[in-house]
Amino acid sequence: MLNVAVAGASGYAGGEVLRWFERHPDARVGAVTAGGNAGSRLGAVHPHLFSLADRVLEETTVDTLRGHDAVVLALPHGHSAAVAEGLGDDVVVIDCGADFRLRDGSAWSTFYDTPYAGSWAYGLPELPLRGGVSGRDTLVGEKRIAVPGCYPTASTLALAPGFAAGVLEGDDVVIVAASGTSGAGKALKPNLLGAEVMGSMSPYGVGGVHRHTPEIEQNLAAAAGSPVTVSFTPTLAPMPRGILATCTARVRPGTTADTVREAWRTAYADEPFVHLLEPGSWPTTAHVIGSNHVEVQVVLDGRAGRVVAVAAVDNLAKGTAGAAVQCLNLAVGLPESTGLLGSGVAP
């Protein structure tokens, strides 16, 4: 039985990490820590987590986190490095934050406002790479893993098979993604009030400035074996959870609909969580809410010379906390899908 601490447990991501560990058969929740909410009962912060209601949030320090088999960090960016350094090298540390995702320090500096902390193994097991290997090969037995961002997870899983198969051009990828508002966290901002959000859509971080842009490019480049440039526009949708990423890329000359389908089919044939839908069905966020599953579909638009690939994920589950559990399973040698196979809640 793994003893797992969760740091930053009072936010939406932290709460979701707890929800997944609550049902994990081989792990139990150790210390739960927070910043401003330290001292609160978990039941007051996450009323839906009934089995953990009487646990009390401790302060996020190296001391409270020490002595666990694994620590999951769900902290604001810029805070993970100090905590991770204080934990022993034998402790598995899974970071849900952005700090260790980018391998290019200059990309970090362009998009983030804290010092570059370096990079860890990137926790996207299903990332198809050229030559038939996948992201999971880099994760088995790892002690330090960076969980992908929610948009990069959806966008990468939508498009990477085409890059790994060599059928897509890398110089003109366009991604427009819609996210539920839990993706914006619990910060009290006027534009996140229910009265503003319900019944409304709007973009944000437009024009190549959203921080997930270089991470998406890094992933697609890893699949392609060459650089990829992305125009990425996130939008806020009137739903609590879920990401729908609509992704397009130009195809290489001679690419057929069959080639395209075969590339995606091959990439995900054996994946437990990524489901290429039957032709004619399209990803729908409601199908994956609360689950670690991903719906993917792709089609070739011959007129425009582009594939349109769409993925639906739960931003908090496969987009964050489910992925964290999946990475931990790989890190400690458990079956990858342990505790993760349940269905989502629909309708």
Next chain:
Amino acid sequence: MLNVAVAGASGYAGGEVLRWFERHPDARVGAVTAGGNAGSRLGAVHPHLFSLADRVLEETTVDTLRGHDAVVLALPHGHSAAVAEGLGDDVVVIDCGADFRLRDGSAWSTFYDTPYAGSWAYGLPELPLRGGVSGRDTLVGEKRIAVPGCYPTASTLALAPGFAAGVLEGDDVVIVAASGTSGAGKALKPNLLGAEVMGSMSPYGVGGVHRHTPEIEQNLAAAAGSPVTVSFTPTLAPMPRGILATCTARVRPGTTADTVREAWRTAYADEPFVHLLEPGSWPTTAHVIGSNHVEVQVVLDGRAGRVVAVAAVDNLAKGTAGAAVQCLNLAVGLPESTGLLGSGVAP
């Protein structure tokens, strides 16, 4: 390992029954049957149930349902009796429909349009009865159990402790409940279209005509040991799931706030799924969506001489499918909460 068939598996209730059995450690899903959807893949009908996607819906007949340890019926009312009769007496039959809930044939005839089929054990384990016994005492080892309606579950759990404790008058109960639209099922009605439902609330079945009225009265009378009359108004709320039942009843003379709180505290002190909230906190449907949990709160309004008791449930989970699993556990001698303790999905 119990082999469980699910009849009426293509509706919202049936799909939710499958979702709960998918995670049940001591049961596996046998035949899944439907009416008009027979022949379809489950993946086409309930895309969120990935582990069962390749199962094919068979026709709902006694033959397809025979040979299981248990059968869960999620059929339109009027259809359960014929199916149940054809199954052996040793098979556990759990009916999510209304057919066997009412002990009073004349109440059935007043509210329903099919012949009265009789009554089975009533599947509300937490129903507090006078003298400290509870509904679960009637369920252990039973072979035929009627799962309560969703509104009756919420309304009964909100008010019954006061009747069991003898602090409430039975002649003037008023209940107004809001339900998510999955409660109306998958029928294609114009008023259930998303564009009509979103951002709007409206009542229906007003004026003492909703079919759940006599069931609520039956339950509260069982707790009180004397007749109870209820004014019940259901409303449709712009959410997929969830019921919030706001229930009031006049208190007997001399009843104090302390008496009230103590009655409710005692009733649910040992219940795994019914949670009396801390004073000042109020039930919120989001806290129980996807779970078998129930939030309850009560307060005495001294000015009006009434208690206001509120309960939140997921209409498809504790309101239907979770209750079905809970009843089955009791029927076959498994721990009552087997497979049911997980948290809901929030936010």
Next chain:
Amino acid sequence: MLNVAVAGASGYAGGEVLRWFERHPDARVGAVTAGGNAGSRLGAVHPHLFSLADRVLEETTVDTLRGHDAVVLALPHGHSAAVAEGLGDDVVVIDCGADFRLRDGSAWSTFYDTPYAGSWAYGLPELPLRGGVSGRDTLVGEKRIAVPGCYPTASTLALAPGFAAGVLEGDDVVIVAASGTSGAGKALKPNLLGAEVMGSMSPYGVGGVHRHTPEIEQNLAAAAGSPVTVSFTPTLAPMPRGILATCTARVRPGTTADTVREAWRTAYADEPFVHLLEPGSWPTTAHVIGSNHVEVQVVLDGRAGRVVAVAAVDNLAKGTAGAAVQCLNLAVGLPESTGLLGSGVAP
């Protein structure tokens, strides 16, 4: 052309007041004032008010508000008296706040935390009173009018005809109302975040403590000619606007369905904004969003000995700003419905 100033123009109520005056043929918007938002462009605070985008919010002071034919106050409670006193007796002042609604100073002191300011004419023209007179008779030519609260407007219009006609008992009224979240204003509270609100319902101010309770009682007592006691429970619904008030009261012995219908029919037969629906149709908030209209329906529940009367209003329109315009029209001698007859926006 009336020159109208709006104080507290940066909140939801203030913005809605501006929206209604924008379309008023005999009024123009003069000074627009605010507290913390003074200095901002209106376009930054209410982006949907395109025609007023370049107006700048001034500070709310007597000086900025002086010199107008009318001033509409949309201030937090406790602030209206000082402003109104500074304005001349010839200026029409319409207060959207609570300060001058209650005629009973002790009721004010029980429910509010600021000193009692007295009472003004109560701005509910459609309030049916015993003997066939109505609220509007008290408003023509008035210089100081208190706009009713949103819940009292819906609740009163639902039930008052029965009290005016003498068919209802006044000692046991129960009202449960659902409101869109704009009713809670723009305050940045965690429970008002979109991710918390969407898909969820919860009650608040339960147990006879909500401030609108004495106002509802005052109105129903005015219709009845004798005291009325109300159990009032408000709930927060996942929609931006709208109130659905479900109201029940016991009927006097001998009251028939026909008596009931006739009482309601008579009360609203000539009202331009209050619509008693055809039997079988029920109020739906979507039908009145953005409009000054009210839908009302009533039915007698013979089993429970109660009428159930339901009203739907837009909390910001007929519930606040539309009513303010209606009151101003009466105060200055314009046709009551000037600028108010437009339909709402549906779906």
Next chain:
Amino acid sequence: MLNVAVAGASGYAGGEVLRWFERHPDARVGAVTAGGNAGSRLGAVHPHLFSLADRVLEETTVDTLRGHDAVVLALPHGHSAAVAEGLGDDVVVIDCGADFRLRDGSAWSTFYDTPYAGSWAYGLPELPLRGGVSGRDTLVGEKRIAVPGCYPTASTLALAPGFAAGVLEGDDVVIVAASGTSGAGKALKPNLLGAEVMGSMSPYGVGGVHRHTPEIEQNLAAAAGSPVTVSFTPTLAPMPRGILATCTARVRPGTTADTVREAWRTAYADEPFVHLLEPGSWPTTAHVIGSNHVEVQVVLDGRAGRVVAVAAVDNLAKGTAGAAVQCLNLAVGLPESTGLLGSGVAP
């Protein structure tokens, strides 16, 4: 006073046409016609249109529509030609359907399943064309006008200034648009049920097959003076109304952020309904719901070599019925914005 008939008045588009004419100072609603709903009271079909509640829907025939100054058609595609032919050449006919939008018969045949009917003047007054002229120059005094589709309106207004100014490449436009579900009409389809729609997003018509694709290309080509190819993906969003179109196109070499902004600023400087937002603000559908206004914003993504231009419209208002009124105003010589300047309803 124009006497205007509305054909197809029972659908969402038809109801919205009525809502706009209800407030038009120089028009009154004549015959209102429908297919299957003929014989119904308007109040039963569109309960929010209180002033027209007692009007009765007649059958859609040339006879019922004859004798009006103008006829607005809101019919399923394929039905407009027969009706329009039967009306005199002196009657203004405004078609909200697709039948007369495309000037290229082969594009029609590729995307639609009825015979090509020809093309009428295209009703997008704000369409910026090369050389500083605009779409309105083609509409003044016209007797037959085709109202643009909702997606084409949003997409065209977002991108056309760049094409008219010659700063965009036409060979690789990518548009992803989110629409409220009223855009799918009142058809009773399972995926449009509230329980399915709320909290969920999904694409449809993916891969270059949506019927609005050639219309968008036609508009952008008209602005560019040369062919434009578009990859267009529509998505269904959990809101009743509104379209958010996120549009990108590669810029010509040497294009600067200033050039881009100046092109858009110039195009819309004098437009009453199209508002280029301040830098840093982004279109939000809630700001335009219920109004004829359009929010537009654009930014240059230098990394990706693309502009991202976003537009928000109300699909039923500026996207359909508001545009119809605007076209009629131009056709008959009224000021273009007559009856159209009101603000939307927010929050």
